[in-house]
Amino acid sequence: MGLYYDLPVFKDVYRLIQNLFEITSHFSREYKYSLGQDIKRDGLNLVRSIYRANKYKDKAPYLEAFMDDFELLKLELRLCSDLKLITTGKHAEIAMLMVSVGKQVTAWRNAQVV
Helix, strand or coil: CCHHHHHHHHHHHHHHHHHHHHHHCCCHHHHHCCHHHHHHHHHHHHHHHHHHHHCCCHHHHHHHHHHHHHHHHHHHHHHHHHHCCHHHHEEEEEEHHHCCCCHHHHHHHHHHHC
């Protein structure tokens, strides 16, 4: 078992979280303490799931939890874009990172099925 913070997926999720914290810091008060907090929480939950999936032999529940939080985060970011809280360019940048993360976690999950 490697260290979770050496995993490429962890590094990408960490970059994603940095982006999430940066964009939510510019939200108006109306959204900063509702949607913004949810986005940050869901981003941090992704890291927790990666840590736990890397730590435990039975990775499936943690990878499933990751995918649940990941889908919610995608929806929240789409809402941000629709509400014009983030630019289309920033949304596209984050979406590209999320595609990479999604592929990595899906491959990890599929590799667990024996």
